[in-house]
Amino acid sequence: MGKTKPDPQSQSFEERLLRLENIVQTLESGNIGLEESLKLYEEGIILSKNCLQALNQAEAKVVTLQKKLNEEV
Numbered sequence: 001m002g003k004t005k006p007d008p009q010s011q012s013f014e015e016r017l018l019r020l021e022n023i024v025q026t027l028e029s030g031n032i033g034l035e036e037s038l039k040l041y042e043e044g045i046i047l048s049k050n051c052l053q054a055l056n057q058a059e060a061k062v063v064t065l066q067k068k069l070n071e072e073v
Contacts, residue, residue, distance in 0.1 A: 013054045020047045 011019070023044040027037060 009050070013051060016047050016051050016054075020044055020051065023047070 023040045026032060027040055027044070032040070
């Protein structure tokens with residue numbers, strides 16, 4: 001049986017970031033074949049986009065909260 005990758009949406013931001021860091025380390029080691037490298041690269045791109053989306057959402061929430069705070073003052 002092959003490993004199934006967890007759905008990035010079901011993981012926390014921290015879990016996704018940790019997985020992305022592990023992928024980068026594995027790719028940088030150069031100890032895996034081309035096919036596995038391509039699979040990891042693809043997974044890394046998906047995780048990267050997912051993390052960026054989460055950061056953008058968090059930033060938007062902070063901006064909204066700051067605006068509300070400024071309106072109350």
